[in-house]
Amino acid sequence: MKTKPIKPPAGSVSEAAEWQLRLYVAGQTAKSIAALNNLKQLCETHLAGRYAIEVIDLLVNPQLAAGDQILAVPMLVRKFPEPIRKIIGDLSNEERVLVGLDVQPLRPGVV
Amino acid sequence: MPPKLTRPKKENYSGLQKASTGIQGLDEITAGGLPRGRPTLVCGGAGCGKTLLAAEFLVRGATQCDEPGVFMMFEENAHELTQNMRSLGFDLDRLQKQKKIxxxxxxxxxxxxEETGDYDLEGLFIRLGHAIDRIGAKRVVIDTLEALFAGLPNHAVLRAELRRLFRWLKDRGMTAIITAERGDESLTRYGLEEYVADCVIVLDHRITDQVSTRRLRVLKYRGSSHGTNEYPFLIGDLGISVLPITSLGLGHKAHQQRISTGISGLDEMFGGKGVYRGTSVLVSGSPGTGKSSIGASFANAACQRGDSVLLLAYEESQSQMIRNMRSIGIDLARWQEKGLLEIHASRPTLHGLEQHLVLMHELIARIKPVLVVVDPISNLTMDSDDTLLKPTLMRLIDFLKRSGVTAVFTSLTSDSEAASASSEVGVSSLMDSWILVTNLQRNGERTRTLQILKSRGMSHSNQVREFVFSSRGVDLLDVYLADNQVLTGTARVVQEARDRVADELRRRDHERRLGELASYRRTIEAQIDALKADLERHANEVEFSIARDNFEAEGIAARSRIARWSAATESNRTKQSRKRNR
Known part of the structure; x- marks a missing residue:
């Protein structure tokens, strides 16, 4: 897959990570940059070391849009663990993202 | 509505470009097709045929207009759509492989x-754009966008994006169809007409008298004239066909050729040559007057000429018709075997009137007959309300005339004589020739009679003729006039017998009188001979007596000459003696 995997921060497991997330964006728009930043921050906070993020730019790989049923961007897809979950938007609302991903917040107090 | 919807030439340069839909009739209504490079909204309730219309537009575009297309669907998946379309003869799989769709x-x-924060539908644009680029698509179908409203909760974003989508489609020059579900108050449930305003087509599925008819209407067409009526359409074996017949003017060509009716007596009544080709003939009459038989005769005659015939039967089944017609010496089965005759029998209640019309169209377009017999038209409507029949027939007749097809319609009327003329007033004006068959009830029997009420453009008999069936077919008897009356049935037979007797008596009388004359002539001639003999005799006698008289007269003269001579000599002697004596 011709994607540009963003290396997760050091210490995390890149292969067979517990959380495999894929972020679909369309070019370097403000929304996509915001979404990626929000996602990174959220993962570092709650899923440190247990996640892998793959960013797919649909402008580069338009054929992937149909295959993965992408409609709205930015879209975050939880490929693993099953079942697949989809979150659209710039992921600015951390609580909803966590609910959407079904992630238990590590520090209940934060949320 | 303008009589003719073809645009003047100059409009092709400046006016709106159109993309042919390839759908029968729709191009005629829209005067050439959908607006090229613009989106068109197709809305209607469930089961109206929106998806099908859109799909056919795409398939026809790909196969007939060389315009590849993208079908973006939200409701059915590709497999389901492919299957559905295959049942209509469209092979989407193959078109996909050929990179046409x-x-x-x-x-x-x-x-x-899950929604969090700001987003847009760029993904959809990219998908669509990618698909368009892959095959160089010119057409796009989105079926149905409204699924988005159910899928995406943020309608504000959605609406903004849809506006952008339509703009984007226009910018890319895509001829697009967007389908939408019909709303309660508005055209579409989510008010899509707000965005797509260039052309709106409304589909409708209506049930009248338990018979459903699909209808199509072009609600709006910016920058173009279009037919504004509701046009019935049918989803048939060959996809959608719309009937735009009323949009056409009366522009058909009139044929000079005359064709036989198959009944020699009837041909004679039509000036000896039959009816004009391409005209419509109405045969009306009460039950059992022989309307179907006249129709079959027409068909039979056409087949004998080698023309193809379509017979639409709404009362009898195919085999029943063949059997019944055989009883009057018309063998329809043999024409069927030759492939000249096609009989389509169906119950009129099977479809609505409009649908019948569409079916007829399809059949006529496929078979391309020279003659069409519809038996009967009066049965096409369930209810007695004839208001629909006339426009339907008008469309059919227009269509038939345009294709130069001769049409024979039979029509059932009630038995009473007064009603027979009035009930047809509705359709008779559409017909070029009108044959009325009636049962005359007189002297305890019924006689079939036939008359031509009208026949445009030719001299035709004004007589009522008696009309008989025999095993050799249908024929008309010669007019039997007696005492300034046309006689039919038993009255005719009686009068014929009476006339025969009178003839015989007259003949004998003449013979007798001729005989008398001959004998009189003979008598007179004998008398003439006798008189002539008498005359001869008399003449002979006269001649003889004259001759005798002449002889006698000559004798006397001779004698007197002698006497005179002797007397003279005597007197001379006397004179000389006297001289001497002196």
């Missing part, structure tokens, strides 16, 4: 999607 199923599941 791209099917893209957009799956939105509300439960899978």
């Amino acid at each position: 791209v099917l893209d199923f957009v799956h939105i599941e509300r439960s899978e999607i």
Whole structure:
């Protein structure tokens, strides 16, 4: 897959990570940059070391849009663990993202 | 509505470009097709045929206009659509392989999607754009966008994006069809007409008297004239066909050729040559007057000429018709075997009137007959309300005339004589020739009679003729006039017998009188001979007596000459003696 995997921060497991997330964006728009930043921050906070993020730019790989049923961007897809979950938007609302991903917040107090 | 919807030439340069839909009739209504490079909204309730219309537009574009297309669907998946379309004869799989069509199923599941913050539908644009670029598409179908409203909760974003989508489609020059579900108050449930305003087509599925008819209407067409009526359409074996017949003017060509009716007596009544080709003939009459038989005669005659015939039977089944017609010496089965005759028998209640019309169209377009017999038209409507029959027939007749097809319609009327003329007033004006068959009830029997009420453009008999069936077919008897009356049935037979007797008596009388004359002549001639003999005799006698008289007279003269001579000599002697004596 011709994607540009963003290396997760050091210490995390890149292969067979517990959380495999894929972020679909369309070019370097403000929304996509915001979404990626929000996602990174959220993962570092709650899923440190247990996640892998793959960013797919649909402008580069338009054929992937149909295959993965992408409609709205930015879209975050939880490929693993099953079942697949989809979150659209710039992921600015951390609580909803966590609910959407079904992630238990590590520090209940934060949320 | 303008009589002719073809645009003047100059408009092709400046006016709106159109993309042919390839759908029968729709191009005529829209005067050439959908607006090229613009989106068209197709809306209607469930089961109206929106998807089918859109799909056919795409398939016809790909196969007939060399315009590849993208079908983006939200409701059915590609496999389901392919299957559905295959039943109509469109092979989407093959078209996909030929890179003429791209099917893209957009799956939105509300439960899978969570919304957080700002987003747009760039993904959809990219998908669509990619599909368009892959095959160089010119046409796009989005079926149905409204699924997005159910899938994406943020309608504000959605609406903004849809506006952008339509703009984008226009910018890319895509001729697009967007389908939408019909709303309660508005045209579409989510008010899509707000965005797509260039052309709006409304589909409708209506049930009248338990018979459903699909209808299509072009509600709006910016920058173009279009037919504004509701046009019935049918989803048939060959896809959608719309009937735009009333949009046409009366521009058909009139044929000079005359064709036989198959009944020699009837041909004679039509000036000896039959009816004009391409005209419509109405045969009306009460039950059992022989309307179907006249129709079959027409068909038989056409087949004998080698013309193809379509017989639409709404009362009898095919085999029943063949059997019944055989009883009057018309063998329809043999024409069927030769492939000249096609009989389509169906119950009139099977479809609505409009649908019948569409079916007729399809049959006529496929078979291309020279003659069409519809038996009967009066049965096409369930209810007695004839208001629909006339426009339907007008469309059919227009269509037939345009294709130069001769049409024979039979029509059932009630038995009473007064009603027979009035009930047809509605359709008779559409017909070029009108044959009325009636049962005359007199002297305890019924006699079939036939008359031509009208026949445009030719001299025709004004007589009522008696009309008989025999095993050799249908024929008309010569007019039997007696005492300034046309006689039919038993009255005719009686009068014929009476006339025969009178003839015989007259003949004998003449013979007798001729005989008398001959004998009189003979008598006179004998008398003449006798008189002539008498005359001869008399003449002979006269001649003889004259001759005798002449002889006698000559004798006397001779004698007197002698006497005179002797007397003279005597007197001379006397004179000389006297001289001497002196």
